[in-house]
Amino acid sequence: MADAPLTLRDLARLDIATIKGVGDKRRESLADVGIESVLDLLTTYPRRYVDRTNEAHVGDLVEGVETLVLVTIRSVRRVPLRNRRSMVTALVGDATGTLSLTFFNQPWRERQLKTDQEVAVFGKPERFRGKLQMTNPVVDIIGDKTGRIVPIYPQSEKANLSTWEIAGWVRNALDRAAPRTIGDPLPSVIRERLTLIERHSALNTIHFPESIVDKERARERLAFDELLRVQLVLVGRKRAFERDNTGIRHDMTGEMQQRFIDALPFPLTGAQRRVIDEVNVDLAKAVPMHRLLQGDVGSGKTVVAVAAMLVAVQGGHQGALMAPTEVLAEQHYAGIQRLLADLKVPDDGNLFGERQLRVELLTGRVTGERRRDVLTDLANGGVDIVIGTHALIQEGVEFSSLGVVVIDEQHRFGVEQRAALRGKGAGERHTTPDVLVMTATPIPRTAAMTVYGDLEVSVLNELPPGRTPIVTTAVVQHDASGESSGEVDAMWREVRSALDAGQQAYVVCPMIEESDKLEVAAAEEIHESLRKGELAKYEVGLLHGRMSSQEKDDVMTKFRTRKFDVLVATTVIEVGVDVPNATCMVILDADRFGIAQLHQLRGRVGRGSIASRCWLVRQNPHVGVERVAALVKSTDGFYLAEVDLELRGEGTLMSTAQKGASDLKLASLRRDEKLIKAAREAAFEIIDADPTLKRHRELATEVNLLLAREEKEFLTKD
Ligand code: ADP
Numbered sequence: 001m002a003d004a005p006l007t008l009r010d011l012a013r014l015d016i017a018t019i020k021g022v023g024d025k026r027r028e029s030l031a032d033v034g035i036e037s038v039l040d041l042l043t044t045y046p047r048r049y050v051d052r053t054n055e056a057h058v059g060d061l062v063e064g065v066e067t068l069v070l071v072t073i074r075s076v077r078r079v080p081l082r083n084r085r086s087m088v089t090a091l092v093g094d095a096t097g098t099l100s101l102t103f104f105n106q107p108w109r110e111r112q113l114k115t116d117q118e119v120a121v122f123g124k125p126e127r128f129r130g131k132l133q134m135t136n137p138v139v140d141i142i143g144d145k146t147g148r149i150v151p152i153y154p155q156s157e158k159a160n161l162s163t164w165e166i167a168g169w170v171r172n173a174l175d176r177a178a179p180r181t182i183g184d185p186l187p188s189v190i191r192e193r194l195t196l197i198e199r200h201s202a203l204n205t206i207h208f209p210e211s212i213v214d215k216e217r218a219r220e221r222l223a224f225d226e227l228l229r230v231q232l233v234l235v236g237r238k239r240a241f242e243r244d245n246t247g248i249r250h251d252m253t254g255e256m257q258q259r260f261i262d263a264l265p266f267p268l269t270g271a272q273r274r275v276i277d278e279v280n281v282d283l284a285k286a287v288p289m290h291r292l293l294q295g296d297v298g299s300g301k302t303v304v305a306v307a308a309m310l311v312a313v314q315g316g317h318q319g320a321l322m323a324p325t326e327v328l329a330e331q332h333y334a335g336i337q338r339l340l341a342d343l344k345v346p347d348d349g350n351l352f353g354e355r356q357l358r359v360e361l362l363t364g365r366v367t368g369e370r371r372r373d374v375l376t377d378l379a380n381g382g383v384d385i386v387i388g389t390h391a392l393i394q395e396g397v398e399f400s401s402l403g404v405v406v407i408d409e410q411h412r413f414g415v416e417q418r419a420a421l422r423g424k425g426a427g428e429r430h431t432t433p434d435v436l437v438m439t440a441t442p443i444p445r446t447a448a449m450t451v452y453g454d455l456e457v458s459v460l461n462e463l464p465p466g467r468t469p470i471v472t473t474a475v476v477q478h479d480a481s482g483e484s485s486g487e488v489d490a491m492w493r494e495v496r497s498a499l500d501a502g503q504q505a506y507v508v509c510p511m512i513e514e515s516d517k518l519e520v521a522a523a524e525e526i527h528e529s530l531r532k533g534e535l536a537k538y539e540v541g542l543l544h545g546r547m548s549s550q551e552k553d554d555v556m557t558k559f560r561t562r563k564f565d566v567l568v569a570t571t572v573i574e575v576g577v578d579v580p581n582a583t584c585m586v587i588l589d590a591d592r593f594g595i596a597q598l599h600q601l602r603g604r605v606g607r608g609s610i611a612s613r614c615w616l617v618r619q620n621p622h623v624g625v626e627r628v629a630a631l632v633k634s635t636d637g638f639y640l641a642e643v644d645l646e647l648r649g650e651g652t653l654m655s656t657a658q659k660g661a662s663d664l665k666l667a668s669l670r671r672d673e674k675l676i677k678a679a680r681e682a683a684f685e686i687i688d689a690d691p692t693l694k695r696h697r698e699l700a701t702e703v704n705l706l707l708a709r710e711e712k713e714f715l716t717k718d
């Protein structure tokens with residue numbers, strides 16, 4: 001089949017050395033940047049494009065407005081500065097004028113830039129001594145390429161690869177592929193319905209477009225392919241899970257859930273009611289539930305969790321809730337016990353036909369006889385609901401009949417741990433418990449479809465009424481000259497007046513990622529200095545990650561019972577801690593935290609009816625400005641998640657969510673909402689007609705080829 005169209009696998013098998021002009025040395029340089037096969041080369045897409053007919057001229061430049069200009073280099077000069085630093089300047093220009101470029105601390109520019117070269121320069125022009133100048137602009141060397149639109153490839157100074165060399169090799173690869181053509185594995189019905197162009201044409205066009213519109217069409221097609229591969233794995237896994245697991249068809253006719261809801265001291269929010277309904281529908285089905293509940297801090301996820309577990313209990317099964325820390329597990333235990341205080345469970349063996357519902361705690365701190373009791377009664381069904389930590393998934397923990405599993409703050413748990421807890425349900429009847437995964441880290445909808453594409457998603461997008469919004473203020477500790485700013489003093493004055501009014505405050509210490517020890521030292525120092533200084537009149541407690549669970553517990557109890565007015569803490573308080581009387585949150589070195597984390601921390605206040613305040617203290621007036629500004633502007637977790645995605649890019653999102661998709665080179669979780677949906681629908685269509693992709697061999701091969709091994713393992717686990 002020598003003339004069959006080339007597949008991606010064929011291209012992956014062709015060594016890059018088969019390309020004209022790639023000798024041993026270039027081959028090594030290319031390997032350094034991860035390009036080893038012709039496929040790697042063809043999927044190294046241009047970073048940008050320069051449209052020769054459409055770029056600005058030097059004469060059009062406006063001071064202070066970032067612009068791209070195409071210019072020729074007239075001269076390059078290196079200017080020595082003091083302290084062995086250097087500056088490289090270049091004079092560039094076109095028919096309409098000249099511009100000078102200044103590069104600080106980039107001595108290599110002297111070698112890179114050559115007289116008469118054509119370059120694309122992107123930067124902000126300023127006027128200096130009467131002349132236009134750009135400082136440290138982005139420079140792309142275009143070389144002597146002709147054609148209207150010039151692709152600019154990621155260049156590697158280190159590997160000494162230039163964009164025009166890469167363009168030349170890509171050209172050679174495409175020319176040689178032309179006779180056989182590159183095949184298209186996408187069923188043409190789907191391709192035509194979505195009006196996507198063919199793959200071969202897309203590959204040609206993305207590298208050498210005739211117009212920017214064409215390029216966009218090509219990008220759309222290739223981005224769709226990337227998204228489809230991810231969705232095929234996720235949808236495939238979802239369907240396999242549904243096929244291979246038998247769930248419990250929970251009896252929905254009992255009254256426990258409703259009695260619980262009726263007994264709550266507040267009415268459910270509309271969102272809680274809706275999500276409980278969504279969960280109930282899942283619970284009634286024979287297929288096990290696998291649902292993600294996203295709900296901002298304070299949106300009332302616990303009530304939903306308890307409602308779900310009660311359905312299990314009603315039918316004689318058990319519920320388990322796993323939290324990531326002991327503090328949280330204990331807090332949940334206390335809270336849930338309170339919520340369930342008067343609830344009875346049907347029991348035929350009992351004279352009264354019912355008995356008290358039993359909730360137990362299982363953490364590393366439950367030991368000795370108590371632990372043995374809990375374990376025994378979990379195994380014989382005497383315990384209805386168990387709240388715990390990782391301790392729940394250890395050997396020796398057995399359930400009589402685990403019906404509903406709730407996993408709180410899921411980003412703290414790996415998939416293995418999720419699977420382990422679910423596995424505890426595989427008793428004699430080989431049923432899989434229903435799983436509800438809860439997270440307080442909202443992620444945008446499109447991202448959720450990709451990152452959690454194998455789960456159903458519910459959203460609690462409504463806070464219980466009566467919360468007064470948190471007012472957030474940005475505070476700069478030092479001004480530009482390093483002097484302490486008055487803003488900090490004003491902040492402590494306001495904190496003191498809240499404390500005088502009987503309220504409480506958190507002070508969050510800087511996070512020091514590099515060292516636990518340093519972080520604790522910093523916290524101790526801050527604790528000392530506040531106790532002696534700003535907050536000398538008050539009881540100030542300290543909480544950090546190196547304390548024993550017992551110590552932490554004591555501190556939290558003292559704070560909860562108002563023996564402490566102030567709690568100085570490291571980020572251990574990030575998750576779930578609930579003290580409604582705490583109304584002030586001071587976050588020191590806020591610039592060291594990410595948006596999601598700041599949002600979580602801030603969520604510790606604003607839980608009662610008194611107006612709460614949050615101060616974000618920055619060391620440096622120039623770092624973290626956008627992040628802090630976003631927090632000042634909004635308390636909406638979903639909005640903040642969007643901003644976060646915008647500021648950090650999606651790579652970080654994928655890795656924190658522990659689900660990578662390194663294949664996403666062109667697709668954007670931010671911008672490609674329509675494509676993501678289309679890919680997901682196409683994946684369902686393909687998988688439902690052909691679950692093992694027997695009749696879509698080439699698609700299956702591509703999934704295997706392009707998703708990194710770890711990801712696939714991850715994706716195909718569960
Ligand atoms: P989270 O979603 O952050 O886990 P919780 O479940 O801890 O939120 O709920 C936060 C607080 O709001 C708790 O004190 C809880 O009792 C209260 N709460 C939950 N639902 C409602 C509601 N519908 N109306 C009023 N308060 C509620």
Ligand code: MG
Pocket residue numbers: 301302408576
């Ligand atoms: Mg919670």
